[in-house]
Amino acid sequence: MNRIVGKETFSDKVVKFEVEAPLIAKSRRAGHFVIVRVGRKGERVPYTIAAADPEKGTITLVIQRVGKSSEKMCQLEVGDYITDMVGPLGKATHIEHFGTVICAGGGVGVAPMLPIIEAMKNAGNRVISVLAARTKELIILEEQVSRNSDEVIIMTDDGSYGEKGLITTGVEKVIQREKVDLCVTIGPAIMMKFVSQLTKKYDVPTVASLNTIMVDGTGMCGACRVTVGGKTRFVCIDGPEFDAHQVDFDEMLMRLKAYN
Amino acid sequence: MMNEYLQAERAQEWREALRKSMKNKDRTAIPRVKMPEVDPEVRSHTYDEVNLGLTEAMAVNESHRCLDCVDPTCITGCPVEINIPKFIKNIERGEFLEAAKALKETSALPAVCGRVCPQERQCESQCFYTLKLKKESIAIGHLERFAADYERLSGHISVPPTAPTNGTKIAVVGSGPAGLAFAGDMVKLGYDVTVFEALHELGGVLRYGIPEFRLPNDIVDIEIDGLKKMGVKFETNCIVGKTISQEDLREEGYKGIFIGSGAGLPNFMNIPGENLIGIMSCNEYLTRVNLMQAADPESDTPVYQGKMVAVIGGGNTAMDAVRTARRLGAERAMIVYRRSEEEMPARVEEIKHAREEGIEFYTLHNPLRYEGDERGRVQRMLLQRMELGEPDQSGRRRPIAIQGDTIWLEVDEVIVSVGVSPNPLIPQTFSGMEVTSWGTIVVNNDTMQTADDMIFAGGDIVRGGATVILAMGDGRKAARAMDEHLKSRQ
Numbered sequence: 001m002n003r004i005v006g007k008e009t010f011s012d013k014v015v016k017f018e019v020e021a022p023l024i025a026k027s028r029r030a031g032h033f034v035i036v037r038v039g040r041k042g043e044r045v046p047y048t049i050a051a052a053d054p055e056k057g058t059i060t061l062v063i064q065r066v067g068k069s070s071e072k073m074c075q076l077e078v079g080d081y082i083t084d085m086v087g088p089l090g091k092a093t094h095i096e097h098f099g100t101v102i103c104a105g106g107g108v109g110v111a112p113m114l115p116i117i118e119a120m121k122n123a124g125n126r127v128i129s130v131l132a133a134r135t136k137e138l139i140i141l142e143e144q145v146s147r148n149s150d151e152v153i154i155m156t157d158d159g160s161y162g163e164k165g166l167i168t169t170g171v172e173k174v175i176q177r178e179k180v181d182l183c184v185t186i187g188p189a190i191m192m193k194f195v196s197q198l199t200k201k202y203d204v205p206t207v208a209s210l211n212t213i214m215v216d217g218t219g220m221c222g223a224c225r226v227t228v229g230g231k232t233r234f235v236c237i238d239g240p241e242f243d244a245h246q247v248d249f250d251e252m253l254m255r256l257k258a259y260n
Numbered sequence: 261m262m263n264e265y266l267q268a269e270r271a272q273e274w275r276e277a278l279r280k281s282m283k284n285k286d287r288t289a290i291p292r293v294k295m296p297e298v299d300p301e302v303r304s305h306t307y308d309e310v311n312l313g314l315t316e317a318m319a320v321n322e323s324h325r326c327l328d329c330v331d332p333t334c335i336t337g338c339p340v341e342i343n344i345p346k347f348i349k350n351i352e353r354g355e356f357l358e359a360a361k362a363l364k365e366t367s368a369l370p371a372v373c374g375r376v377c378p379q380e381r382q383c384e385s386q387c388f389y390t391l392k393l394k395k396e397s398i399a400i401g402h403l404e405r406f407a408a409d410y411e412r413l414s415g416h417i418s419v420p421p422t423a424p425t426n427g428t429k430i431a432v433v434g435s436g437p438a439g440l441a442f443a444g445d446m447v448k449l450g451y452d453v454t455v456f457e458a459l460h461e462l463g464g465v466l467r468y469g470i471p472e473f474r475l476p477n478d479i480v481d482i483e484i485d486g487l488k489k490m491g492v493k494f495e496t497n498c499i500v501g502k503t504i505s506q507e508d509l510r511e512e513g514y515k516g517i518f519i520g521s522g523a524g525l526p527n528f529m530n531i532p533g534e535n536l537i538g539i540m541s542c543n544e545y546l547t548r549v550n551l552m553q554a555a556d557p558e559s560d561t562p563v564y565q566g567k568m569v570a571v572i573g574g575g576n577t578a579m580d581a582v583r584t585a586r587r588l589g590a591e592r593a594m595i596v597y598r599r600s601e602e603e604m605p606a607r608v609e610e611i612k613h614a615r616e617e618g619i620e621f622y623t624l625h626n627p628l629r630y631e632g633d634e635r636g637r638v639q640r641m642l643l644q645r646m647e648l649g650e651p652d653q654s655g656r657r658r659p660i661a662i663q664g665d666t667i668w669l670e671v672d673e674v675i676v677s678v679g680v681s682p683n684p685l686i687p688q689t690f691s692g693m694e695v696t697s698w699g700t701i702v703v704n705n706d707t708m709q710t711a712d713d714m715i716f717a718g719g720d721i722v723r724g725g726a727t728v729i730l731a732m733g734d735g736r737k738a739a740r741a742m743d744e745h746l747k748s749r750q
Binding site: 023024027037039041042043044068069072083084085086087088089215216218219220221222223225226227232234237251254255257258259 | 458459460468496497498499502503504505524525526528530534535537538540541543544547548552553556558559560561562635636683684685
């Protein structure tokens with residue numbers, strides 16, 4: 001059982017939790033995720049870790065209400081316990097000095113992007129963060145992202161904040177302006193698909209962090225399988241990050257609707 | 261030493277008296293007991309256990325058949341070396357609780373083994389009746405289950421004696437049959453044992469894999485409770501190699517590690533259309549239903565409840581999956597297997613039960629590809645007809661495609677049960693061990709010790725895919741060897 005020690009509401013849809021998990025806080029690295037289960041009849045759901053405080057023994061999760069399980073989670077309050085939490089799972093992000101790195105995060109995907117932005121910056125990269133959302137109130141963690149980025153570009157679909165347009169517009173502007181060595185993208189599958197198509201056109205190596213349906217999260221079930229470079233891979237143990245240009249996003253989008 | 265112990269037990273007065281109480285001719289004239297079962301039509305709609313268990317009268321009658329042999333060859337067929345005549349003769353004299361105690365001398369999970377062991381290939385295959393009389397063996401498995409169930413229902417559950425604690429900390433990775441058997445033996449020897457489990461429930465494959473109609477979850481709970489009472493500690497939601505590292509364990513003073521992390525990586529066939537919606541591994545299907553209770557309307561975890569379900573494979577897991585599909589409402593629940601029924605690795609009893617429940621068998625058929633609808637849901641599969649050729653390395657006749665002979669089969673759910681590979685988490689995150697190209701951990705077969713002398717391993721992470729009882733046998737062997745190893749270093 002893991003106690004919730006902090007809760008902050010970013011918007012109607014998006015909630016940030018700080019949860020006691022001392023072992024995970026100590027061992028996790030950027031890119032790792034946890035599996036969470038709320039209630040005895042609850043489902044096992046993966047969430048990427050947004051931050052960790054090893055001294056305090058806590059990790060941070062940012063959760064968007066999208067279905068029954070995330071809704072249940074978002075109803076928990078400070079002092080409540082999460083029934084089960086296990087991790088850190090998946091492979092950590094490969095961090096090195098690439099040169100210039102674009103971190104393209106959409107919606108709630110900005111949360112798991114934050115530790116990657118920090119790690120990329122610490123490794124000496126020039127980090128340009130592109131944050132995108134439908135509207136102003138859905139842009140999250142801007143301040144924390146700014147602290148670790150050389151430049152932040154904000155895109156909203158409705159133009160209520162930053163520039164009007166999709167994330168790809170922001171990414172393309174940077175690629176056309178300067179040499180980019182790597183693009184990392186996290187967000188809705190459809191967004192990552194279009195970012196990937198764009199960067200492929202410009203031959204910019206791109207990594208996408210995939211969030212598929214999972215049950216155990218340890219390689220046991222294969223519910224999370226995706227096709228990467230023509231081969232079936234498991235997001236939970238082979239990922240969650242893959243070479244975006246090799247990912248079959250159409251298949252992934254289809255499989256995400258398996259239980260809808 | 262083993263033999264001396266067996267002979268001393270056999271020489272006890274009550275055993276001698278029992279042997280004299282009935283002529284062997286009369287014993288061998290008794291026909292083997294039949295396990296009472298729920299009617300197939302009734303049971304294919306419920307999750308209740310199929311086998312009902314023997315009554316006291318049936319068990320005692322069956323126990324008369326056992327000749328209490330001087331050389332009990334049956335024991336050689338048991339990976340955990342249960343003193344089989346001792347427990348059976350206790351049943352014969354009506355001391356059912358004593359029978360259960362005899363089981364617990366060497367088996368950490370008697371109620372489980374009495375249900376899921378392939379006895380016909382183990383103890384019962386080495387029974388005097390099978391070997392010499394060419395008759396049906398003593399129903400050792402049914403009697404084992406009877407004794408274990410009797411004790412459980414009596415409310416007088418015995419806790420096996422344990423040695424005074426020696427304070428030496430031992431870590432066990434995985435709470436499946438290998439880990440539980442190892443933990444049970446080590447705690448008896450006085451070690452301070454902690455079992456780390458990745459999932460939120462204990463039992464490993466006993467929990468997520470084997471369905472409740474074969475092994476009710478309550479039975480698993482009670483066996484694990486027994487280990488807790490003996491002093492074994494359990495930590496769920498803890499992945500060794502991820503949540504805590506090999507180094508963490510050393511720093512926390514663990515002097516020995518046993519790895520029983522299982523074969524948790526499902527194989528797929530890598531044929532076109534296999535990632536369509538509605539096609540999944542048997543592990544995913546059974547985990548949803550067994551561990552996550554997805555068939556319960558109150559459970560948040562969904563599961564497909566197809567009407568035309570094909571299960572690919574011929575092993576026990578395939579039988580579990582297809583019979584589960586039937587219970588979840590499949591009108592057609594089908595086994596698709598590339599060889600003939602004779603080559604099926606599943607237990608005879610499982611195949612029989614499946615047939616009785618209306619499972620259809622597409623033997624000598626092999627999937628070539630799947631096709632789906634516009635939403636990506638599987639609709640039909642193309643099957644290649646096969647015939648049997650010469651025996652292959654496994655000794656089974658090799659299936660050969662009959663060129664041009666294919667059929668389409670309509671399906672709305674497919675469960676792929678073509679084997680599992682070892683879980684890569686431990687081999688990836690541990691150092692100092694030798695790992696094969698298959699991903700299994702290399703051990704000394706006599707001791708289960710790995711290249712790192714403080715780490716032992718057993719079960720499917722070593723074997724690549726075997727049975728509950730072989731995993732338990734590995735656990736026992738490893739416990740004995742680790743105990744000797746640790747004592748020799750003092």
